[in-house]
Amino acid sequence: MKRFPYAHATHPQWRMAAALVLAQLRAQMALPGHASQPSLGLLYITDHYAADAQDLLDHLGAELPEVTDWAGTVGVGIASNNVEYIDEPALAVMLCDLAPHQYRVFSGVAPLAATQAADGFVPQTALVHADGATPDVADLIAEMAQRTVSHYVFGGLAASRGPTVQFARSSHGALAGSGRRGAAGVFHGGLSGVAFGPDVRLLSRVTQGVRPLAPAHRIDRADHHVVLQLDGHPALDVLLQDLSITLDEPPAAVQRLRQTLVGLTAPHTPQPRGVQVPGALGDDVLVRHLIGLDPARRGVAIADTVPEGGRLLFCERHVQAARADLMRICAEIREELEPVALPAADMAAAPAPAERIVGAVYVSCSGRGGPHFGAPSAELQIVRHALGDVPLIGFFAGGEIAHHRLYGYTGVLTVFTAEEAAKPSVGS
Incomplete structure (x- = not known):
């Protein structure tokens, strides 16, 4: 698996922002070590572009014909590596180097099959986007988690001062009779997202943004x-x-x-x-x-x-507690990717392979971001400092999804990993 191309831009006109993003993506796709023929695109926009969501998706799809599937949503802010765009027109795109058999985009007209699809696809976990106005949305998230082998999903609720849109365009088609609505790829209400198979390696962590004022109490009544x-x-x-x-x-x-x-x-x-x-x-x-x-x-x-x-x-809510906990989850992810040290007696054995991050998705509460962390883009800069220069996009949500629950005031960081390529030995 190669590094995921990603890009982000801001401009009052969505076509200009899209042009800037496409230029960045094409430049990265031409670089060694980056995916050149990705088929899955993740798209996040701020609510300034929500009214033009369909035109924007159609434009990106036409300009990137190799990308056959799209998923994403709208937020009051979006995030990318080292920067956040809050209350300004912006979009971010990441193109995932996954084979079509490794994932499935789902929506209300192309639902995720329970445990195993007719074509043999098995959902291990899923990136879920949801409309918070949907009745019983927390129960629907829990039900969605039950459709995966791990019972773990991640993502967030769309957040918008205008239309609340979700992107879900699937090359695997939709329910019979859904017609143009399934092919268009822009939805309002319900749940959508993309499920990943068991051979897609992911690490995910939740960070809280508050501190307790007193010890916990037992709820008696x-x-x-x-x-x-x-x-x-x-x-x-x-x-x-x-x-x-x-x-x-x-x-x-x-x-x-x-x-x-x-x-x-x-x-x-x-x-x-x-x-x-x-x-x-x-x-x-x-x-x-x-x-x-x-x-x-x-x-x-x-x-x-x-x-x-x-x-x-x-x-x-507490700034220092939020900073410390965000640094904690980044450290946990970094430590899991390092090679396992072997005892001296096993030195002849091959060490566990190191893994590298090829892409990341970060969903944070709309009440967090730079203002909560003390400076513009401070939250994303903490992630960048801890994980390095990795492809990352995300959005600021009306509620965060992790495990099978709906959280608030949290951040959910999920990274895609791949085995580090073996380095040639001296003299080879």
């Missing part, structure tokens, strides 16, 4: 979205104690409550993998908004169904 009892005490009393506030001073209390988020962990959740940064949340924690108080029942209302028997902690 809840009523749908309202937590009623934590550790045997009224939930509202626990909240006020953890935040060191009182309702006798409403202005100060309201200001503090607006800054407070809630982390939820389901019952019987195993400990997160990897080394955890002190004070940071693992990827077993789902961060949700605190949406109100219930003084009559001494309860706390949360923007999600609360699982009795699970764990809850109150938290807040």
